[in-house]
Amino acid sequence: MPRYDVSDSGNANNKENPMIKKVFSEKSGSNEEKSGCSCPSCSCGCSCECACDCDIQMQQPAQALSGSASSSFNKATEATSSFASNLKPVGYW
Amino acid sequence: MSSPFILRFRTPNKYYVYDVNTNCFLQVSEVVYDVMGHSRCNSWLKIADELSGKYDRKTIMRAVTEINQFQRTENVFSAFRPLRLFFPKTLEEVENALNTKMQQLILCVTEQCNLRCRYCIFSGSYKYQRTHTPRWMSFDVAKKAVDLFVRCSSQSEFPALGFYGGEPLLAFSLIEQVVEYVNAKYKNKLSFHITTNGTLLTSDVTQFLVQNNFNIVISLDGPAPIHDAMRVYPDGRGSFDIIMQNLHDMGQKYPEYFKKNVGFNVSLSVPDKIEDVYNFFLQKESILKGKRLTINQIDYEDTDLFENGVLKISDGRAMMNMIKHLVEQAIDGHGLDPFLKALLENPLIRIHQRCSRQLQENHYPNGICVPGVRRIFCDTDGNFSLCERINPNLYIGHVDKGVCADFVMQLIENYVKTSSPDCIECWAIRFCPACYCQLYRDQYDISKKRAFCMAECQNLSLAMAVYCAVREENDHAWDFLDDITLG
Numbered sequence: 001m002p003r004y005d006v007s008d009s010g011n012a013n014n015k016e017n018p019m020i021k022k023v024f025s026e027k028s029g030s031n032e033e034k035s036g037c038s039c040p041s042c043s044c045g046c047s048c049e050c051a052c053d054c055d056i057q058m059q060q061p062a063q064a065l066s067g068s069a070s071s072s073f074n075k076a077t078e079a080t081s082s083f084a085s086n087l088k089p090v091g092y093w
Numbered sequence: 094m095s096s097p098f099i100l101r102f103r104t105p106n107k108y109y110v111y112d113v114n115t116n117c118f119l120q121v122s123e124v125v126y127d128v129m130g131h132s133r134c135n136s137w138l139k140i141a142d143e144l145s146g147k148y149d150r151k152t153i154m155r156a157v158t159e160i161n162q163f164q165r166t167e168n169v170f171s172a173f174r175p176l177r178l179f180f181p182k183t184l185e186e187v188e189n190a191l192n193t194k195m196q197q198l199i200l201c202v203t204e205q206c207n208l209r210c211r212y213c214i215f216s217g218s219y220k221y222q223r224t225h226t227p228r229w230m231s232f233d234v235a236k237k238a239v240d241l242f243v244r245c246s247s248q249s250e251f252p253a254l255g256f257y258g259g260e261p262l263l264a265f266s267l268i269e270q271v272v273e274y275v276n277a278k279y280k281n282k283l284s285f286h287i288t289t290n291g292t293l294l295t296s297d298v299t300q301f302l303v304q305n306n307f308n309i310v311i312s313l314d315g316p317a318p319i320h321d322a323m324r325v326y327p328d329g330r331g332s333f334d335i336i337m338q339n340l341h342d343m344g345q346k347y348p349e350y351f352k353k354n355v356g357f358n359v360s361l362s363v364p365d366k367i368e369d370v371y372n373f374f375l376q377k378e379s380i381l382k383g384k385r386l387t388i389n390q391i392d393y394e395d396t397d398l399f400e401n402g403v404l405k406i407s408d409g410r411a412m413m414n415m416i417k418h419l420v421e422q423a424i425d426g427h428g429l430d431p432f433l434k435a436l437l438e439n440p441l442i443r444i445h446q447r448c449s450r451q452l453q454e455n456h457y458p459n460g461i462c463v464p465g466v467r468r469i470f471c472d473t474d475g476n477f478s479l480c481e482r483i484n485p486n487l488y489i490g491h492v493d494k495g496v497c498a499d500f501v502m503q504l505i506e507n508y509v510k511t512s513s514p515d516c517i518e519c520w521a522i523r524f525c526p527a528c529y530c531q532l533y534r535d536q537y538d539i540s541k542k543r544a545f546c547m548a549e550c551q552n553l554s555l556a557m558a559v560y561c562a563v564r565e566e567n568d569h570a571w572d573f574l575d576d577i578t579l580g
Contacts (some may be wrong), residue, residue, distance in 0.1 A: 019122040019159045020110075022167065024564050025449070 095172035098133050098452075100520040102554050104562035112169040113520050114452045118561060119169065124148050124156040129170075168451075175522065178513040180505050182463070187505075188498035191245060192464045197286075198242040199255040199470045199481055200235055200271070204228040208290050209334055210324045211403050212362055213389050215259075218403070220395040221484050221534050224395035228473040229264060235271045237492035238471040243279050245496075255286040257470075257481050262293035265301075266400060271307050288358070290324065292332050294339040296346075304348050310387075311336070312358045315370035323362045344380040356385035359435075364390065364407035367415050372445065374432050386435040388542035394541055395534065416559060423563040428573045438574075440556035443524045445574040456517065458509050460526040465489050465496045479504075483530045505527065511537045519546065522552050 098113040108126035108222070110119045121129070127147065131140045137157045139148050148156075164170045182190075204226040210216065217224045239254065246252035254275065256268055268287075275283055287302070291311040294302075302309060313336060314320040321331025344351040357374075361367060374381050391404055398404045419433040429438070462468070468480045475492035490496035508529055516522050531545040534536065563570045 019125045019156055021120050022117055023109075023120045024118050024561060024568075047316045 095174065097129070097170040097172055098174060098520065099132075099170065100554060100557070101126055101129055102558050102561075104558050104565065107561065107565060109524065109557070109561055110170075111520065112171075113523060114171045114173055115167070115169055116447050116449050116452075116523055117169065118557075119163075120265075120561075122156065124152055125160060126155045128153060128160065139321070155542060161483050173452065174454040175452055175517045176454045177456070178509045178516055179460040180458055180461075180509050183453075184498060184502050187259060187463055187502055190463050190496055191496050191501065193245065193248040194466055195242055195246040195252065195469060196249050196466065197253045197255060197468045198238060199257050199468060200230060200238060201257050201259070201470065201472045201481070202230045202235070202261045202267050203259040204473055205263055205430075206258060206260040206284055206290070207263060207292060207326065208260065208324060209327045210290075212323050212360065212398055214392060218396050218398050218401070219392070225259065230267060230471075230473040230475075232267060232270050232274075234471070234475040234492055235267060236274060237475065238278075239275060239283075241492060241495060242469070243282060253286055254282050254283045255288070260290055260293065260516075261287055262289050262298060265293070265298060269301065272301075276305070278506055286310070288312075290332065291336040291339055294336075294343060296342065299339070299343050299347070303347050303354075307354065309355045310358050311340070311355065311383075312360065314360050314362060315366070316373040319363055319366055319369060319373075321359070340380060351380070356387070357381070359386055361387045361388060361390050362404060364409075365411045367411045371415060371418075371432050375430065377540065381429060386431050388432070388435040396543055416555065420559055420562055422569045423559075425564045426570055428565050437556055437559060438577075439526070440524065440553050441560055441571065442574050442577050443526075444553075444556055444560045445571050447523065452523070456522060458505075458512065458516070461505065461508055461530040464501045464504055464529065469496070483509075483533055484535060486535070487529075487533060509535055511539055512542065515539065515543065515546065519550070521550050525549060 100111040100113070101518075102109050102111065103126075108121050108123055110121055110126070110129055111117075112119060127144055131143055137154065140157070141148075141153045144153055160170065185550075204215070204223065205228070206213075206215070206225055209225075212218075214222045242254070243253070254271075256264075256271075258264070261268065272285060275285075285305055285307045287307055288310045289312070291313065294311075312324065314324060317331065317333040320333040320336075324332045326332060338403055340351075340355075343355070359370060361370070373379075374384070374386065376382060391398065393399065394565075399406060409441055415433070415436065419429060419437060422429055422433060428434075437534065462479075464479045465477065469489075470478045470480050471492065472478065475486045477490040477492070477496055478487050480491065487504075489501055511532060512527070516525070519525070525546075527542060527545055527549065532542045534541055
């Protein structure tokens with residue numbers, strides 16, 4: 001994240017009404033801890049012989065897949081935007 | 094300068110940022126959410142300009158200040174990316190796993206099937222898959238495969254033997270022979286599993302499966318109009334009635350077995366009718382109520398099924414209604430019924446059980462297995478490949494020669510090398526279930542995997558929104574996911 005120059009921003013009154021808060025932290029005793037998974041960066045709950053869950057691949061409608069995934073940052077953005085566009089019509093989200 | 098490694102998403106009431114490096118969720122104000130969406134801008138003044146129609150400068154300034162403060166104190170919003178995917182095991186370790194830790198052998202006892210399901214991957218509509226052929230496994234091949242598997246699973250806790258096809262019950266006499274052989278030579282060492290279309294579950298067959306404590310997965314897509322539109326005999330007749338009759342008979346005669354050992358595989362051929370499928374599996378008094386389910390969408394890659402009008406693209410509305418229902422049920426705090434569980438449980442488990450360890454320079458290649466260890470698939474000729482879902486020509490061994498560890502290592506290395514540039518830039522890297530199946534056509538092909546990645550990113554962002562929306566209302570709603578281990 002680039003640091004922005006906000007030297008004239010004064011003292012923002014953040015404490016009472018924070019704009020950012022960490023939520024839904026890791027549960028104590030994550031799967032990694034429980035399974036003793038030795039994988040160096042795994043966080044997926046696998047046993048490290050396999051994290052594959054190809055039995056269940058709930059995928060979104062093929063329509064949403066059009067277009068190329070040129071860069072993954074775009075991927076994230078596209079995912080979010082098409083996610084939102086998929087959700088809005090149902091009148092819930 | 095790179096952007097922060099984050100994903101922004103929303104629930105009906107709140108705004109969130111998922112921070113990849115710390116693997117944490119941040120609930121943010123709308124203005125912070127919007128500012129984070131402009132994080133490629135290198136000046137807050139530029140952001141202020143771009144958002145000037147929505148917020149005044151003071152508000153934006155406060156948001157930027159809080160972002161900077163939070164970045165300093167909580168170490169979030171970092172632009173750090175892993176340098177590479179990295180598979181940490183050596184050739185010797187892989188070889189050792191192949192020699193001692195095999196978990197499941199799947200025997201393709203025949204490539205023939207008595208049905209001609211219109212969406213079947215072996216229907217001829219999939220470019221890189223085989224078609225139905227009159228190939229049958231011999232007992233000699235099956236015996237060699239079982240012997241090798243038992244030798245190589247000495248350190249595996251629950252080694253399993255699965256029968257697959259085609260329709261495996263067409264080769265019932267071979268299955269009987271194999272089970273008899275296993276029971277005589279390796280008594281109680283292996284559990285038995287079978288995936289069947291359910292049409293050949295006669296009373297004799299069922300009795301045999303019950304006696305040998307088989308776990309059965311039956312393909313059943315929903316009520317008759319939906320099931321029979323796709324799962325048909327060669328003459329076009331639907332298979333629903335005969336399956337339901339067989340299930341009814343089994344449930345009547347062996348109620349406890351039916352309760353414990355039978356599950357269903359649902360292919361969502363018409364996603365727009367998912368609510369009908371849901372209601373079918375939820376019917377009161379039905380023998381299907383409460384049954385274990387897996388739900389699959391039809392594989393849309395490398396097929397002409399959509400072009401030919403066999404399948405239609407969904408607008409996603411029915412699915413979203415189902416997700417809404419899932420959210421409401423989860424908030425109630427009594428867990429999820431089996432159908433809703435099957436819809437989204439895996440990504441929810443990965444999210445719920447995530448650990449907060451910082452992302453490292455070397456990242457384990459997400460969903461991949463050590464080929465041949467978790468599953469090994471043996472075709473009718475005795476060739477070993479990775480699993481039943483991948484192009485069957487990707488061989489890693491043969492019943493006469495064993496599994497080639499060098500080749501397995503090469504597969505892993507190629508996967509890592511091909512995937513790494515995309516994966517290290519992808520926000521979903523810590524949850525991704527992609528594996529060889531998503532990358533392999535007749536060779537490694539990143540374009541195939543990218544299509545999967547797009548869908549998976551949507552799926553994961555949806556799961557994150559569902560996860561957070563539910564916890565906003567009931568912080569303990571997902572506690573039932575604590576002890577579930579993904580296999």
